[in-house]
Every structure is written in C-alpha cells, then in structure tokens.
Amino acid sequence: MAKVTLTIDGIGVMAEPETTVLQAALAADVYIPHLCYHPDLRPAGVCRVCMVEVEGRGLVPSCLTPVAEGMTVSTESPQVDKVRRVAVELLLANHPEDCLTCGKNNRCELQRIAAYIGIDRKQLGRFRRSKEPIPIDTSNPFFNRDMNRCILCGICVRTCEELQGTCAINYVNRGYKAVTAPFGNEPIAESNCEACGECVVRCPTGALSCKGFQEPTREVRTVCPYCGVGCGIRLGVRGGKIVSSQGDPQSLANHGRLCVKGRFGHDFVNHPRRLTKPLVRKQGELVETDWDEALGLVAEKFTQHKGKQFAAIASAKCTSEENYVAQKFTRAVMGTNSIDHCARL
Ligand code: SF4
Ligand code: SF4
Ligand code: SF4
Ligand code: FES
Known part of the structure; x- marks a missing residue:
C-alpha cells in the first residue's frame, strides 16, 4: 500500500498507512513525550502526555491518531505545552519525591519527561491531595510492587494480557484508590503471576522494579x-x-x-x-579431579555396561546437533533405545 505523506514540525514524513502520528514521529526521530504507549502493545490513550496539534482538528492524542495524507502536525505549541504540562503535573503532584532512593532512578520515564518539560516539583502544591501510603508488595522474590509510584498507565496490565497471556493483574478500586494489582488485591506471590518480569521491564516508573538492581x-x-x-x-x-x-x-x-x-x-x-570442576568417587568420597581423568573413567564404564544395562538422558541445554549425536551414540554404539531428554528445566 502506498505510503502516507504528512508534515510534522515542518518536516516532511512518509509513513505506513496504518501507523499513528506518534509512531510516524518517533520513526522520523521527532520526539513526542509519551507514558502509556509502548511499541509492543496496543495503544490505550490514558496518560494524555502525547498530545499534539493537528491543523484543522486541534489537540489530539498522537498515540491514538492515525496518520492521514497531507496532515500537518505540531508537537510544540502553547496549547500542546499547556495540556502536556498539566497532565504530567497531575501525575507528579502526589508522587513520592525520593527519586534518589527509587529503584528506577535515572531509568524512569516519568522523571525524564518531567525534566524534558521543565517541571519544578516544588510548585505542585495546588494539585496535592491527601493520600494514604500503600504498603509495598515485596512478596515476589525478584521484583517489588510500589503502587505509590504507579501512574496507572496500564502498560503492566496490557503486557500481562497481550504478550504474556497470563492476565495476572488488572485495575482494582476506583478513583484516587485505583491501582493495578492481582485479583482481590492479594500479594503478587499469591496470584497466578509467573514472575516473567515482562511488566517490570516495561513499567515507566519505579512502581515495578527489580530487587537489588545494579x-x-x-x-x-x-x-x-x-x-x-x-x-x-x-x-x-x-x-x-x-x-x-x-x-x-x-x-x-x-x-x-x-x-x-x-x-x-x-x-x-x-x-x-x-561445581566448577569434575568430581569422581574415590573410596566412597567425591573428590575433585581434572577432565582427562573424569572422562577417561566414564569411557571405561561405558565399555562395561552395554545394551539394557545402559540408558542416556540428554539435555535441552544442548544444541540439536549434540542431542542427535547423543541418541546416535546410544543406539549405534551402546545398543539400546533407552534415550530420553529433559524438554525443559
Ligand atoms: S518512579 Fe521515577 S519519578 Fe517516581 S520516584 Fe522513582 S525515579 Fe522518581
Ligand atoms: S505499575 Fe507501572 S506499568 Fe503498571 S500501571 Fe503502574 S506505572 Fe504503569
Ligand atoms: S511478571 Fe507476572 S504480572 Fe508481570 S507480566 Fe509476568 S506474569 Fe504478568
Ligand atoms: S502515550 Fe498517548 S495518551 Fe499516553
């Protein structure tokens, strides 16, 4: 299908017909701040940080707006700056200010966008509301969930549903109390979460962060x-x-x-x-040895146990070629079909 031609900030851009203004801009190296969009996921359009001005249409969320032939887009204007700024200020107003101790410090998209827009967090008093601190869920051995830092972008929910197919988390509660959580707002370790960490790596804030990250x-x-x-x-x-x-x-x-x-x-x-060295049993004790002695011992034992006395278990950690050789050796040399493998670990 023919490409669509549009103008973004005065730059002529060619885009695939099904793409959105945000995708076309990012592909053309024109940055539009965005928080709830992730290239692996369907757009949700919930953060309103990606607003742009389209000639003849006014302000639109760029992550939800398909490109159109002859479209003229401005990513910077007084109106764009105003709505983008208010959207981020509202997110930051009751957000913890301890970035230095946050697990995502220097890797946080919210922090980066606030700096890009030039928001002074000390000036956000007018938006503040009183909010009970939410206990941090540390139940998973690999990552923590700190819902005080959640901006409700929904990336974790969509990741778990669209990519992982597990649907372990979703929105719970309403209004100011809304968070993303497992069914019944239980600790994540008690849910059907498989701890793949796909949501953690996509979370744009410190709401989901790996334990002990270095x-x-x-x-x-x-x-x-x-x-x-x-x-x-x-x-x-x-x-x-x-x-x-x-x-x-x-x-x-x-x-x-x-x-x-x-x-x-x-x-x-x-x-x-x-174990970093082979062990062989000598007088009932396992003792370290070198590979020559260990492999020599195994080869010697092979000569003593053929046919039904022998069975082999290969490994999924090996390549297909290595497993092929293992079964060939077992059948052709050791004279048995008793060969199996662990499909996974
Ligand atoms: S999530 Fe980001 S903005 Fe919030 S405290 Fe952590 S680093 Fe700072
Ligand atoms: S936990 Fe992270 S990814 Fe999930 S909604 Fe909150 S900020 Fe977004
Ligand atoms: S870590 Fe758990 S909640 Fe997150 S995507 Fe994987 S299965 Fe879903
Ligand atoms: S990135 Fe477009 S609304 Fe959030």
Whole structure:
C-alpha cells in the first residue's frame, strides 16, 4: 500500500498507512513525550502526555491518531505545552519525591519527561491531595510492587494480557484508590503471576522494579542456557559478575521477551557452591579431579555396561546437533533405545 505523506514540525514524513502520528514521529526521530504507549502493545490513550496539534482538528492524542495524507502536525505549541504540562503535573503532584532512593532512578520515564518539560516539583502544591501510603508488595522474590509510584498507565496490565497471556493483574478500586494489582488485591506471590518480569521491564516508573538492581558496566549478547527455545539474552556484567539479564530484541527466538528463568535465573553462575570442576568417587568420597581423568573413567564404564544395562538422558541445554549425536551414540554404539531428554528445566 502506498505510503502516507504528512508534515510534522515542518518536516516532511512518509509513513505506513496504518501507523499513528506518534509512531510516524518517533520513526522520523521527532520526539513526542509519551507514558502509556509502548511499541509492543496496543495503544490505550490514558496518560494524555502525547498530545499534539493537528491543523484543522486541534489537540489530539498522537498515540491514538492515525496518520492521514497531507496532515500537518505540531508537537510544540502553547496549547500542546499547556495540556502536556498539566497532565504530567497531575501525575507528579502526589508522587513520592525520593527519586534518589527509587529503584528506577535515572531509568524512569516519568522523571525524564518531567525534566524534558521543565517541571519544578516544588510548585505542585495546588494539585496535592491527601493520600494514604500503600504498603509495598515485596512478596515476589525478584521484583517489588510500589503502587505509590504507579501512574496507572496500564502498560503492566496490557503486557500481562497481550504478550504474556497470563492476565495476572488488572485495575482494582476506583478513583484516587485505583491501582493495578492481582485479583482481590492479594500479594503478587499469591496470584497466578509467573514472575516473567515482562511488566517490570516495561513499567515507566519505579512502581515495578527489580530487587537489588545494579547498573551493569557492560552487556554480553548470548543465548539463555535453560531450554531448547534458545532465547537471545543480553547479560549485564559488573565486576566480573552477572547482575542483570535482558531479552535480546534482535533474537528471532524470543523478540526480546524472556521467561522467569531467562530473566532472573542466572545467580547460579556466581554461586559459591556451583561445581566448577569434575568430581569422581574415590573410596566412597567425591573428590575433585581434572577432565582427562573424569572422562577417561566414564569411557571405561561405558565399555562395561552395554545394551539394557545402559540408558542416556540428554539435555535441552544442548544444541540439536549434540542431542542427535547423543541418541546416535546410544543406539549405534551402546545398543539400546533407552534415550530420553529433559524438554525443559
Ligand atoms: S518512579 Fe521515577 S519519578 Fe517516581 S520516584 Fe522513582 S525515579 Fe522518581
Ligand atoms: S505499575 Fe507501572 S506499568 Fe503498571 S500501571 Fe503502574 S506505572 Fe504503569
Ligand atoms: S511478571 Fe509476568 S506474569 Fe507476572 S504480572 Fe508481570 S507480566 Fe504478568
Ligand atoms: S502515550 Fe498517548 S495518551 Fe499516553
């Protein structure tokens, strides 16, 4: 289908017909602040931070407005600035001011947009309302839920429903008491949440944040070692230790998404009790040895137990080729069909 031509801030932009003004602007490197839009999810249009002015139509939310041929869009004007500013000021008015101790400090979209607009948080007294502090839900072993920092953008709800298909959380309560929570506002650990962390990485504020997060000094692209899907991951490394794991958006296996194991299950690498050398039993005791001795011992045992005395279990951590070789060896060399594998860990 032919592309649509429109003008954004005086720049000629070509866009696919089904895209929105926000998507067209971002693709053309024109920044429009936005909080409830996420490229992986259907737009919800709830924050009103992405307002722009369209000639002949006035103010519209850019995340919900499809592009049209000949459209003229302004992302900056006195009216746009006013509604955008009020929308963010209302969000910030009763928001905790302790950014320095917040789990998302320097990674928070609300903080970034407030700075972009130039909002002075000390001037927000006129919007303040009294609000009971909400206890932080620390029940999940990997992330915390601090609903005092929630801006009700709904990204977590849509992520859990549209991407994860779990529907563990939704809006509960009404008005000022509205929050996102599991059914019955129970602790998240008692819900059907699978702890994939997909909502946590998309949450634009510190409402959802990983426990003990440390900023990595570098990232290493690799493949998740847990199962045969082979998700692409970016391991964050700091001081020679793995401190974070992100899905690799360029991986065709997972398109940037991860399950609980791929996202939170890498602490075994640095665990002090992890076996890093082979052990062999000598006089009833397991003792450390080198690979030559360990593999030699296994090869020797193979010669003593053929046919029905032998069975093999391969692993989903291995490649398809390695598993093929394992079954070939078991059948052709050891003379048995007793070969199985663990499909997942
Ligand atoms: S969520 Fe963002 S704006 Fe709120 S306290 Fe944390 S860093 Fe600051
Ligand atoms: S928890 Fe985060 S993602 Fe969910 S609604 Fe609140 S701010 Fe948005
Ligand atoms: S961690 Fe995953 S399963 Fe749990 S609420 Fe978030 S998206 Fe849903
Ligand atoms: S990003 Fe458009 S309304 Fe929130």
